[in-house]
Amino acid sequence: MAVFRYRPAAMRIGVAREIKPREYRVALTPAGALELVRHGHEVVVEEGAGVGSGFADEQYAAVGARTASVDEVWATAELLLKVKEPVAAEYGRLREGLTLFTYLHIAADAPLTRALVDSGVTAIAYETVETADRRLPLLAPMSEVAGRLAPQMGAWALEKAHGGRGILLGGVPGVPPAKVVVLGGGVVGFNAALIAVGMQADVWVLDRSVDRMRDLESMLNGRISLAMSSRLQIEEAIADADMVIGAVLVPGALAPKLVTREMLSLMKRGAALVDVAIDQGGCFETSHATTHDDPVFEVDGIVHYCVANMPGAVPVTSTKALTNVTLPYVEAIAAKGAGRAIADDPALARGVNVTAGKITYRAVADAHGLPYTPLADAVPARV
Structure with missing residues (x-):
């Protein structure tokens, strides 16, 4: 049969x-x-x-x-x-x-x-x-791409011609490198830190998980500074940062606002914010989505790069x-x-x-x- x-x-x-x-x-x-x-x-x-x-x-x-x-x-x-x-x-x-x-x-x-x-x-x-x-699994590869792009695009935004401070990410002998603060140590944050370290910046990553920070220290061979994320720690970290990368994700939900407009007054004029979470509303209070045609805007002297489809550039x-x-x-x-x-x-x-x-x-x-x-x-x- x-x-x-x-x-x-x-x-x-x-x-x-x-x-x-x-x-x-x-x-x-x-x-x-x-x-x-x-x-x-x-x-x-x-x-x-x-x-x-x-x-x-x-x-x-x-x-x-x-x-x-x-x-x-x-x-x-x-x-x-x-x-x-x-x-x-x-x-x-x-x-x-x-x-x-x-x-x-x-x-x-x-x-x-x-x-x-x-x-x-x-x-x-x-x-x-x-x-x-x-x-x-379906977000991870684009998070990897966006994370690796973030320092690259932030470095572009830091150029004087684009409104930035006019500082080279890696510095040169005798001139210190730029300080890059990454908020969030997940897939985006790790990849952003990886590239920023490769560009010879002084890299700090803030996260709320001690276990994740241990992983990051191991994966990046101790080449970054790590700190527990809190409002006070964020304020202290961004005060002398040249670039801040927002890399915090809550799956499917609005991203938390980690940097308020009031906090921008603590930062150096011409510093750059790169908001990788902009698809989910952004993790900087002053963020709004931009395009590759018009990628940056300025608020209170701080350059914002908030392109909503960063991986589309590559x-x-x-x-x-x-x-x-x-x-x-x-x-x-x-x-x-x-x-x-x-x-x-x-x-x-x-x-x-x-x-x-x-x-x-x-x-x-x-x-x-x-x-x-x-x-x-x-x-x-x-x-």
């Missing part, structure tokens, strides 16, 4: 072109597209989506993907892959029956949150996919790093359907921020004062 095994139908997977200013990344490389095509899925890539990352339309076609217009990609995809959150011009394309898989950061974006809720879309955020051991690196970690989850959703994939994987389930018109991630609901619905109660059949 023959045994028949159920195999879900092939899924149509769309890859949208990013339209956020100076966003050059794409959510899927041709190598990733090939893996999905090999498993029988249809991959439809928006025309020109990969150009900014060095991937021509012909490279996707060569592996069996198809290129199409923006209207077709959004209207026909069952699973839509992006890098950044939908912008206002894309809100009207959100629809019931679509699963959106991208970075969302909606705790800091009330209009997008409302658009997602109203549309009926299932929105899975890369940044809140979380494993049982509290790792954030798309070739960022796109490959992103696909490396997202592809296994994309493959699971494509093979099983979104509902079964979410049911089978608690980490992926934690990524669901909105479904069936309900907010299913508590930190997002709390940030906007809106009702929270546990995922299991949010009409599972619609996921």
